Amino acid sequence: MNPITISALTTHIVNLFAGDELLRDVWLVGEVSNWTQARSGHVYFTVKDGGASLSSVMWKGNVFRHSWLPREGDQIMAHGYVDVYPERGVYQFYADEIRPAGRGQLYAQFEALKQKLLDDGLFDAERKRPIPTQPRRIGVVTSDGAAALRDVLRVLSQRWPMVEVILFHTLVQGNEAPPGIVSALAAANRFGRGESLFDAADPLDVILLVRGGGSIEDLWAFNDERVARAVAASQLPVIAGVGHETDFTIVDFVADLRMPTPSAAAAAAVPDRADIIGYFRQLESGLAEMANDRLATLWVQLGESQGRLLRLNPARTLNRERQRLDDSTTRLHRNAERTLAQRRERLDFSVLRLDGLNPTNVLARGYSLVQRADGSVVHGPDDSTTGEELTVHAAQGRYWVQRL
Secondary structure, X not given: OOOOOHHHHHHHHHHHHHHOHHHHOEEEEEEEEEEEEOOOOOEEEEEEOOOOEEEEEEOHHHHHHOOOOOOOOOEEEEEEEXXXXXXXXXXXXXXXXXXXXXXXXXXXXXXXXXXXXXXXXXXXXXXXXXXXXXXXXXXXXXXXXXHHHHHHHHHHHHHOOOOEEEEEEOOOOOOOHHHHHHHHHHHXXXXXXXXXXXXXXXXXXXXXXXXXXXXXXXXXXXXXXXXXXXXHHXXXXXXXXXXXXXXXOXXXXXXXXXXXXXHHHHHHHOOOHHHHOOHHHHHHHHHHHHHHHHHHHHHHHHHHHHHHHHHHOOHHHHHHHHHHHHHHHHHXXXXXXXXXXXXXXXXXXXXXXXXXXXXXXXXXXXXXXXXOOOOOEOOOHHHOXXXXXXXXXXXXXXXXXXXX
């Protein structure tokens, strides 16, 4: 009997997977479940059908290339390869491209318009307008009965209640939605230029174009060329908040700022009053900065290590190291949170000690401070002369006395 190690057996299995032509280049069809995006940006999910399921990974670089990403329960076609993750002893599907299954025509139209507008310069960062930091009046372009409007108003009232909101109602779904959205944007811009009959002296500062989530068909009005060009032509900066986190529309690329949801768009439009006031907020910010500096140092070290791995190891080995990195990052954040808690406790203790040493508190207990005219402190009878005027400092104020 010649036993072998687990590592040796796993290496043998990895080589078998690498040598299989089908597993190196495969398209899969199935339903998405357990879709999760890690802090690093990598996505972990499961592809399944009626008879089996397969753990899957898509690395951050491939994720950012996609304008459409699936949600829980979506049917997809995914391209990639199958390999082994040795630490867990499982095989996984490593995806580099995901498409909606059964939506090929819509997807092709989306990509064609996206390329056209990209060539026309509508996505260029140079033409994007800055978002005002403290707007006084915000225009919201959406349906007056939409849940997105309620979400926007709720977030604005919580974060910056002094802002005024002007609604420009339009349909946000169906064939009549695109011209309605274009008209609402035009009305908001006329209001913003002071051309409205109401409050012309106080125009709009920014426009929120928002809609809740839905299928690709539900959101198709925001993939309309007329809407995209109206957003690009707006004289006011436009923040887009269309759909859920994984939804992307053409409007997202044209807008001056894209946020994943209507609530996030509202949050991006105004500051948080809790961030502006309060000593403890400043203290937390300082502690967070210390933690971020530490994390930044670790990330630099990690980047250097990744560079060495990239030079010394094949691409698939590097992919496995990325998954180990996600596990390490989770542990690092737990440790950072514990460190921040300990430092907060030390700070609270130091504040109590300083309060106990405060000289004002000493005077409040009945003690007084006696000084001569030149400001020197009188420690005893020998430090003053008969008839000399002295200043006495007490808890309720100061007064002058003359030594007898």
